[in-house]
Amino acid sequence: MTDDGWHRAAAAAARRLRSERGLDDRCVVTASFRGPVVCFGDLHLPVGPGTDVAAPEDLHAVLDEAVAWERAAGPGRWLPRDQETVDRLWTEATASVPLYRLAGQLLAADLERTTRQSLTWTVTVTASSEPQYLPAAVPRPPLPTIGVELAFGPDGGGGYSVPVLEPLTLTEAVSELLYVGEDDIIEELWGRWPLCASHVAELVLDEQEGTPVWACPVDQRIWSPVGRLGPGHIQRD
Incomplete structure (x- = not known):
């Protein structure tokens, strides 16, 4: 060209x-x-x-x-197609909440069954608070932010909200929760989780026929679907 x-x-x-x-x-x-x-x-x-x-x-x-x-100074005239984009993004973000809640329930079940630690996941969709850098003639409406709060203990207190991406599958939702919660889980357990029962290696998330599963990175053995991990599947640091 x-x-x-x-x-x-x-x-x-x-x-x-x-x-x-x-x-x-x-x-x-x-x-x-x-x-x-x-x-x-x-x-x-x-x-x-x-x-x-x-x-x-x-x-x-x-x-x-x-x-x-x-555009820093705003979009000029706000057009119907702009509002359609906003409405679509809010609909998609809200629709992802049940997927994240299911992913959180599965991970919490695995953690409690293997460590006796109670974990609470809270998923919300809130309005983004990104600032307008310059005054806009037509302010943009807020876009959605999906936030996940992870908290340990029976009361679920002490957590903080972390923005997460919109998942397309249950495996992606589990992966995102593991990513944002990894440091807190390590700190709470004083070590990595979950560790393979046969190797000194952390089990990794994989997918089998659309189902998220725990797999060993050493021999690729599938130990358990996420949500059904038992004490016999892991070892502790």
């Missing part, structure tokens, strides 16, 4: 942003050692093969999304 193609695409994108959002930022194409970059105000988008904007016809859609969510 010639530079002329990107210049034409940038000019066309600028016209649409002016018409639809009322924005007059300059849209120019500059060069970098990695390839062309389209600049619109404070936004800089690498374009060309290997980027999110592989072809000039993709430029407006990607740039419009960046303007809606990343």
Whole structure:
């Protein structure tokens, strides 16, 4: 693709942003050692093969999304498609809560059965508190943040909320909870968990026919589905 193609695409994108959002930022194409970059105000988008904007016809859609969510001075006019994105993200985040709660119940069961430690997972969806760096003519509505609170003890007190990613499967939800809770579990147990009964190695999360399982990293043996780990499956540090 010639530079002329990107210049034409940038000019066309600028016209649409002016018409639809009322924005007059300059849209120019500059060069970098990695390839062309389209600049619109404070936004800089690498374009060309290997980027999110592989072809000039993709430029407006990607740039419009960046303007809606990343332009420091705001998106200009708030459009119906922007609100549709907000509604979709809240729906998807809320739908992930049951998956995280099930993952937390399975991990808590394994921990209590093998260590007699009580673990409480609390999953919530709250409004993101990311700041607006510059006053926006049209403030963006808050996006959802999925938070997980991990707390030990019968009362479940003393925990703190950690943002987590949106899982697509139960195994991904278990993996995310293990990631955010690893340091707390190690500190509470004074060691790693769970350890393979046959090797001095920490069991790893795997998936078998869609089910999250505990596996040995040494011989790849599947010890147990997550949620059914027993004392005979592990050793202590």
